[in-house]
Amino acid sequence: MSIANETARPAVDWRSVEVTRFRKRRYAADRRLQFYGMGAIVIALGLLAILVTSLISTGYSAFTQTMVTVPIELREDQIDREDPFSANWRTILRDSLKKLTPELEASQERDYFALFTNNAQFLVRDQVVKNPQLIGTTVSFTFPVADPVDQLSKGNIDRNQPEQLRRVNDVQIAFYDKLSEQGAISVPFNWSLFFNADSRFPELAGLAGAISGSFWALLVCFLISFPAGIAAAIYLEEFAPKNRLTDLIEVNINNLAAVPSVVFGLLALAVFIGWFGMPRSVPLVGGMTLALMTLPTIIIVTRASLKSVPASIREAALGVGASKHEVILHHILPLAMPTILTGTIIGLAQALGETAPLLLIGMNAFITSPPAGFLEPSTALPTQIFIWADSPERGFVSRTSAAILVLLSFLITMNAIAIFFRQRFERRW
Amino acid sequence: MVANTFLVIFLLTIVGYVAARIHAKSVLEKVGAQMHSRPIYHGVNAAIWTGVPALIIILFWLMFQNTVINQLLLGLFEPSRIEAMTSADKSLLISEIRQIAAGRIFGTPEDMVLAAAQKLNDWTWIARASMFAVVLAACLAGVAFGLRAIGPRFRARYSVERSLNAFMIFCSFVAIFTTIGIIASLVYESYQFFSMVPAYEFFFGLRWEPQIPLRADQVAGLGAFGAIPVFVGTFVIATIAMVFAVPIGLLTAIYLTEYADHRVRATIKPLLEILAGVPTVVYGFFAVLIVAPLIRDFGTGLGLDVAPRSALAAGGVMAIMLIPFISSLSDDALAAVPRAMREGSYAMGATKGETIRKVLLPAALPGIMGGILLALSRAIGETMIVVMAAGLIASMNINPLDSVTTVTVQIVTLLIGDSAFDNPKTLSAFALGLMLFLITLVLNVLALTIVRKYREKY
Known part of the structure; x- marks a missing residue:
């Protein structure tokens, strides 16, 4: 009957104008969708490109630092050999700075001294206290210039602007140019970005405290979440009976993975700090909080990798008389380890970038010395970025970008290690 | 002292392990195949008995030592004086005593406080010494038990495996403990908040001005805890983010699964994953540094009035963060559609589109x-982008060019630098946190249910 119907219909002329037009319209719609898809990808990747370029273009200048080299006369009548610490370092430094520019007028002194970093006297003092034999000689010291001058030397300040709009005045520019002509100015690589702790002055601020704080917090996070995650995964995958309780555990693990990070911060603040009386701002509490956040990731990854080990290995081990624990500890777990490590490193990389919970437990304090352990107050890399991003000085903008670049390079390194592990050691069964 | 105690536990554990293993080996040589467990299990068993009880004791001791000593310190003062103090005053007094005990004296403290500091030092020493003694005794008892138990019929392997099971079960329960901890802390602190501020004001109030004076002489707002403007702001920013992220993410997924060839897919997917891996604090800085000024300049050029911390900037940057997330989840959903459906459609003459x-x-x-x-749910719970790029003042408007605040911004700004949980200002953060937790929980459960139902279909 259907055949009869088919033949009853008038034959379609596939070459007729309206059918061709209809087909063209359909193809055009198809191409449009494809075009929209390409557009979406271009937008997404374009945003990534803008993000990276803007970070690099604002951050690269913080990897160098304008320094000034000044010969400083350490006269014995000014410095007590027995107690170099309490000499009048401000006067000693200023005397030497004045000698550098003999034509300095008294009215210009204020502007002139503002060229150099505020803490120059302490930098000189610390050097001399460390090497008391320097007293009595003239030593040339190299220390950073103040932030506005640093920006001037890097070309971030327009000399043609009216004086009151600039953060360096004409007198200072004249002095800077003179120093530059004398060869006292240099722009070396900014090691202090990595070896100094935080400071109110951008030219002295560095990431040492933040990096070591992040290191201690991640160490605590790893020491807690790695064994606990593997143990929990082994139990749930290999031993747990299927009942309400284990279902509840699984629902909990899946849900914890999606709880906003700031809620973990509230938990840490109320429980660890409020109820248990742990100290604020320390990497130990930060690491414990991050461990709670990383745990679900590690459990999920470990379970998947335990599942992927073929049953034949398990059966062979059981066959030669191993106990269930021995099968898992001696055979299954070693074979699953590369995948577990890959997942753990990726989880730790996420934890390294986590900011909000660390803010709530006070790891955004202003601390001028790196922590010596996980019980000393410190910041972490992401919270340091947050602190610097909030600081008004121009120098902190490029330092924030530089800190972000440092953080991103840590993340890239960790992910690269994870990929290496996966490709080098992972077995396909 | 604490570090030394840990060191002693560690060393004695090793001693227990080695001693038990050697002893078990000598027994094994005597009795041969009658021995139930291999020497290594006897060693591990002794190590567990030595180390684990001692570690549990020391952890509990450290957890409660300060609380107990603080109570004892407060007991030194006249009860009437302590009763008159708020909890903030108490913690101030205790920290003063602790500062003095550590040798940092500011000004001239009263004699009572100096005496308390002296007592504190004595008690701390007594506590440390007795902790050391107790832990040492526990360790030695563990070693003794471990060694005494060794014999051909002692099933050391079973004992070790039981301990291992206990550890694994404990670790599995950590997820439940965490959830209980989150709920308990949020509910407890919110309960305190609602005993100070009526619940209807929080849920239906239209003004949010939590900066109340913490001291009598402080100049600050009168305090209003109506959460509606905060939730409106959260809703505005999340909507903006979704409006940008959903079409871009979905179209990306469609192109990658259906149009792109294998090579293109293999290069673009990892690039998108980079976007997902960037920490949110970086996006926040990007929003403040680049996007917000750009939107402001552009809007001003069009003659519009754009706030420096506009909702559009925060929401737009949040969209960048969400694109890879939506794209990869849609990718999974599209890839899960059976091949037969796709091929059936092609067979009917349908174009790809x-x-x-x-x-x-x-x-x-x-x-x-x-x-x-x-x-x-991510957009609502996202914190750093909005903390850096959205406003602090809660205003009831839905204009994307204006500045609005969000739940997470308020939580962070209310709690930074404040730790006394005895005033509505800090406690309100926990009430907001509880709402945030519940909202995201409902969204997550809903999403997982939808996904699971769908999976069962094919």
């Missing part, structure tokens, strides 16, 4: 909806 629009998208819709709900 028609197949996608009329067959794949309807079939994958539950999965995509689940992904969008998960993304929405």
